[in-house]
Amino acid sequence: MAQKKAIIFGAGPAGLTAAYELLKRTDVKPVIYEMTGDIGGIAKTVHYKGNRIDIGGHRFFSKSDRVMQWWLNIFPLSETDAPFSLERSDKVMLVRNRISRIYYLRHFFEYPISLQSSTFLKLGIGKIAAMALSYIQAKVWPLKKEDNLEEFFINRFGRVLYATFFKHYTQKVWGVSCRRISAEWGRQRIKSLSITKIVLTALKKILFVPDVSLEQKKTATSLITRFMYPKFGPGQLWEEVARIVRQRGGEIHLKCKVIAVNYRGGRVTGIQVKGENDKEPTVVDGDYFLSTMPIKELICGFGGEVPSAARQVADGLIYRDFITVGLLVKKLTIKNTTAIKTYNDLIPDTWVYVQERDVKLGRIQVFNNWSPYLVKDKDTVWLGLEFFCYEGDRFWRRSDGDITQFAVQDLITIGFIDRDDVLDSVVIRMPKAYPAYFGSYKDIDVVRSFVNGIDNLFLIGRNGMHQYNNMDHSMLTAMAAVDNIVKGVTSKENIWGLHETKEYIESE
């Protein structure tokens, strides 16, 4: 009997996990089609003149032991993670300290906001009192309706805290008012973070209770302080997985875009794939089809076979896009004022949330602190300046040179660098970085019920399911799809059900 084939759309974490699991647990041959020339999807590592960029900054941390073990099976933990130590092996996970602060009013604040004397000094006693009163008010008289993100935040944190730390930054990220975003996003992303937990964390610090285990399961997801990180960035791990997949008999075809789905008698019979230089698409047959491509495009690929209600909902799904400017500078003008010792007095943050209202800049990644091995010359500072936008909007369409100038100016405005210290730059556009929980998202069940009715089609991953998944949940959905293939289960409830139980490591 001919070997069965699973066709996988996309070589990101979900697609690669599915291929790896199929090879490990079944006789089904995985064949991946990836439209770009890169491995790793959003979690790829971009190389630029000897420096490496991690788009987004990917912490390898999960509350799922299955995922943690899976990663460690690919790359074991490094025995030493002292900065600039000569780590002998390249295929290792470093253990990194997560320090990511908020930059607001030209001051650093701990993230999440912590109760320290410096917080009181920076915000002023009046503001703190207003925050405390509005917090008490929200607890005693919560808003009855909690349909949107604004109401969600106000009920959890009070109006003043919401207006100070959540309102503008969330709008910067999503480009719309919090009133337009579903409360579900808040419930999924920050459900375990509360003021009580912030107070308890502060007390623990005062009492010097160490909390450094990697498992950290009891820690609210936003308070996690350590994470694993491949020596050369996330893409290094996914490239290794791709190598193993190929070595064990799987296929990965790069620069091949899935453009249509052939659908007959309630089953997917094949797909149409177009290579970079192909004039016409090629039809590829298979037994199982696992899609990590955006739902919007997948449904479009079905042509006229989709019920019009499902097509309408898919068409109305919205994505937020993302531009990173890799900026190499001689030094930062802003100095490390923390007690943490750093090389060249660099700020200790892996990334900084920029809450300043006078700049568009959303976050600053300090790649030196993710892994010193991402940076070619350790005496330079390698930054990622992140801007949230929509593909095709005015910012997205600006030339690379313009975007760089804009980014440099933002960084000068908030006092991070001198113009004379800029050495080099590169602009990277990442479309569909964030599936949005507005637009037609509220009706997504209509699409789900159409695709769930197709026995041999599995939607997995982040955009594949239009869920704000981190790598771990993207991987778990792939593992669950393979579980179903192994058991011959056609229901997809276990895959979608993972979203109800997920706990996140917090906002990306």
Ligand SMILES: Cc1cc2nc3c(=O)[nH]c(=O)nc-3n(C[C@H](O)[C@H](O)[C@H](O)COP(=O)(O)OP(=O)(O)OC[C@H]3O[C@@H](n4cnc5c(N)ncnc54)[C@H](O)[C@@H]3O)c2cc1C
């Ligand atoms: C800014 C940011 C920060 C993040 N930080 C973290 C973090 O700290 N920790 C963490 O665990 N996760 C993090 N994530 C989430 C993580 O990136 C995703 O969960 C993960 O990449 C999703 O994997 P995926 O395979 O589902 O999708 P993707 O990574 O999007 O991969 C999908 C792949 O499919 C390909 N594709 C799309 N359409 C087609 C088509 N028609 N034909 C063929 N191929 C196609 C794409 O090119 C892509 O390679 C972050 C994400 C962002 C945006």
